[in-house]
Amino acid sequence: MSDASDAHDAAAGRLPGLTSTLVFKLGTLGTVATDRFTRALDAFELGLKPKHVGLMVALDAGAAASQQELAARMGVAPSLVVSLADHLEQLGAVQRVRDPQDRRRQVLTLTDEGRRLLDRCEAAGHELDAELAGELTGAQRRALTEALQHLAAHLGLP
Amino acid sequence: MSDASDAHDAAAGRLPGLTSTLVFKLGTLGTVATDRFTRALDAFELGLKPKHVGLMVALDAGAAASQQELAARMGVAPSLVVSLADHLEQLGAVQRVRDPQDRRRQVLTLTDEGRRLLDRCEAAGHELDAELAGELTGAQRRALTEALQHLAAHLGLP
DNA sequence: TCGATATGGTTCAGAGGCCGAACGATTGGC
DNA sequence: GCCAATCGTTCGGCCTCTGAACCATATCGA
Numbered sequence: 560m561s562d563a564s565d566a567h568d569a570a571a572g573r574l575p576g577l578t579s580t581l582v583f584k585l586g587t588l589g590t591v592a593t594d595r596f597t598r599a600l601d602a603f604e605l606g607l608k609p610k611h612v613g614l615m616v617a618l619d620a621g622a623a624a625s626q627q628e629l630a631a632r633m634g635v636a637p638s639l640v641v642s643l644a645d646h647l648e649q650l651g652a653v654q655r656v657r658d659p660q661d662r663r664r665q666v667l668t669l670t671d672e673g674r675r676l677l678d679r680c681e682a683a684g685h686e687l688d689a690e691l692a693g694e695l696t697g698a699q700r701r702a703l704t705e706a707l708q709h710l711a712a713h714l715g716l717p
Numbered sequence: 718m719s720d721a722s723d724a725h726d727a728a729a730g731r732l733p734g735l736t737s738t739l740v741f742k743l744g745t746l747g748t749v750a751t752d753r754f755t756r757a758l759d760a761f762e763l764g765l766k767p768k769h770v771g772l773m774v775a776l777d778a779g780a781a782a783s784q785q786e787l788a789a790r791m792g793v794a795p796s797l798v799v800s801l802a803d804h805l806e807q808l809g810a811v812q813r814v815r816d817p818q819d820r821r822r823q824v825l826t827l828t829d830e831g832r833r834l835l836d837r838c839e840a841a842g843h844e845l846d847a848e849l850a851g852e853l854t855g856a857q858r859r860a861l862t863e864a865l866q867h868l869a870a871h872l873g874l875p
Numbered sequence: 876t877c878g879a880t881a882t883g884g885t886t887c888a889g890a891g892g893c894c895g896a897a898c899g900a901t902t903g904g905c
Numbered sequence: 906g907c908c909a910a911t912c913g914t915t916c917g918g919c920c921t922c923t924g925a926a927c928c929a930t931a932t933c934g935a
Contacts, residue, residue, distance in 0.1 A: 580842035589747010706861035
């Protein structure tokens with residue numbers, strides 16, 4: 560990890576710097592990414608925020624789940640899931656069904672409309688990918704995706 | 718990017734999924750990263766948030782700058798820089814000096830105390846890096862850092 | 876069977892972060 | 906020497922998210 564820029568910093572009497580850190584890079588690039596994604600969603604004019612999409616992804620990922628389970632998966636307060644689900648239900652993207660086995664639980668499922676919406680989000684995601692990583696070589700892009708995949712897996716994320 | 722998991726999804730009648738997207742990965746991992754960094758800063762008990770560190774990094778990166786320039790660099794409203802600088806000044810990490818050439822401008826500089834503080838943040842960053850990427854091979858980690866570097870450079874970030 | 880306790884969902888008030896519109900101080904153009 | 910532009914600051918408000926109530930339902934124990 561001692562590359563040319565580090566050597567330059569050292570010559571200037573400085574440490575490598577926080578900017579060479581993984582957390583820092585991930586943090587800043589993460590904000591940029593969600594920022595752009597937010598704008599792309601705004602273009603849909605459906606009042607969607609990244610968290611709405613996060614909920615749909617969580618729904619799509621596993622078996623039908625209660626709102627509490629979803630909140631846990633998303634690392635978010637259950638009360639937030641309520642409002643997210645409210646909005647998605649209003650859009651017809653999500654369906655709330657009382658679990659007959661336990662009538663306290665609301666089982667959320669993605670409707671066909673929700674699938675279509677999620678597909679649109681995915682398309683937007685790919686566009687942004689091209690925009691972001693357009694100047695990376697195929698190999699670089701592959702390495703990046705793979706490394707991020709490892710990281711996510713290591714942290715127990717989707 | 719058609720790998721095994723994509724093939725699996727396709728077999729299940731699904732598209733590759735938003736989760737295979739770069740924006741999505743960057744977004745989620747970015748939140749995790751800033752989340753952990755925030756907690757690390759909390760341990761300092763100085764009331765610091767990632768944006769404070771961002772300001773210090775911006776100060777450290779270039780020549781002495783006015784608050785407007787810093788706001789532009791950080792992609793943030795000038796009024797926010799005021800409160801960030803207020804707090805850092807109160808900690809003795811930053812110094813405000815009126816530019817004699819243009820007495821409207823406040824020139825911010827990092828004090829020695831600020832440097833020490835920034836070093837502590839960097840140390841925390843490296844700890845988190847070890848925690849995050851501990852299970853990656855050296856080559857993977859190098860590839861990741863390099864790719865993120867490319868991305869950041871392409872977007873005009875530090 | 877019935878009461879006590881726990882759990883899922885919802886509502887609501889409020890904390891926290893951030894922006895945009897004002898405003899005073901200072902500058903540069905004419 | 907006035908007028909417009911610019912810098913920093915203050916302040917009001919929006920938006921997001923959480924935690925504490927609350928009702929409905931379920932489970933446990935006697």
